[in-house]
Amino acid sequence: MTDMAPAEVARRALPLVDLTNLDDACTTADIDALCARAVTPHGSVAAVCIWPRHVVQAASLLAGTGVNVATVVNFPQGGDDTLAVVAETKVAIADGADEIDLVMPYRAFVAGRRGFAEEQIRRVRAVCGEALLKVILETGEIGDPLLIHAASNVAIAAGADFIKTSTGKVKVNATLEAAEIMLTIIEELRREGGREVGFKPAGGIRTLDDAAAYLMLADRLLGANWVSAAHFRFGASGLLDALLAALDGREQTTAKGY
Template identity: 50%
Template structure:
């Protein structure tokens, strides 16, 4: 197997196959769940709006594919009680993972403690669910602000650092990915995971993020337990690589 094919196979196993479109329907969710079972193995998870968690739970029964959903999404400034209620309901409905947007406008204003507090409270409300903190790195002014976001999320107990919502002009980039991975490395707990999201379009993109993660964290670190790719269209490209088919045109959006 070529290096690119090996990367494609690993990327599928680490993929959070995503539909966070505003017009998403139950039929779209069932189609997403069907796509998550591929001839080359299952994706790690599907990621969808909270209202669709029960649909996904039914569609994925027995598959081992995890269900991720989003809270405080996408702006990061919802009422805290509403965010906690939504988290609790999502977990009751069957969510395994909570991708939560940090209140990054407050972080930009210097209130890092608000970020840590919200992560901590969502962890408690999630009652054992995996908590991925979305830093929205494309909205943070500079590397120091990104590092502050990483520290605040980690101080709150985030299980994963995630770059982006996919809903702003600049999403995952190699530069932001390196900052998040260095923060995880320097934190000293290699079980904390990393998820680039938005802008992962091609097999080469996926391979490059895998290689970057392993460069910073150590060979073999990137597994579904510690590394996820947040994307919707890249699965088509990964399957084309494994099937020796022509690569599709890079999809727009997430």
């Protein structure tokens, strides 16, 4: 595939961004600023992704913009208290969340408790209603490609609308290697006539080259027409700056791979 100009990569990536602030010290003023950035002169991001305590505020600020409000549950630890996670999800939905990013209990999964992990996801899915459910596998902590493959299948079987790489809170977050495993499973499911499942790389995606690499991978595996906000998101806090710089003509570096 020939190189694509930075502005072209940015134009394609901007509506796929889940603009994120999951800093422990995030304030209401930070949420005001985040929501203001979500609607740009070049178009809107797909969603903001924030702590549950800020959902009511963000939902009010973004009403009518078309930008969804995503929040995190069981985050970032991926703990085992399913009742608490279900209760947390119910509150988030009642507060106005459009999307739930659930950290699967990945330590339990790696320890061999796959049925427990699947049941937690199923129970969260059951209370999501119309909200999208993105299941965070924490691929950098799982590590083993075979286990990443298995975790993807467990999450999909339990009702995930998206499978997501990472919390962004561990040493190894999104990688192209994990992304290829996850996207291949999505492609196989699609080829077999199964339901559409989306993909979200998150953590460490900051540059045009980062975005281009994931878009190119998705195009190769699923076709150039597959990528849209309904099927693909970038979980990022810093990527939007690079995209806007390119769209404003302030980025000089060609995005390699396009």
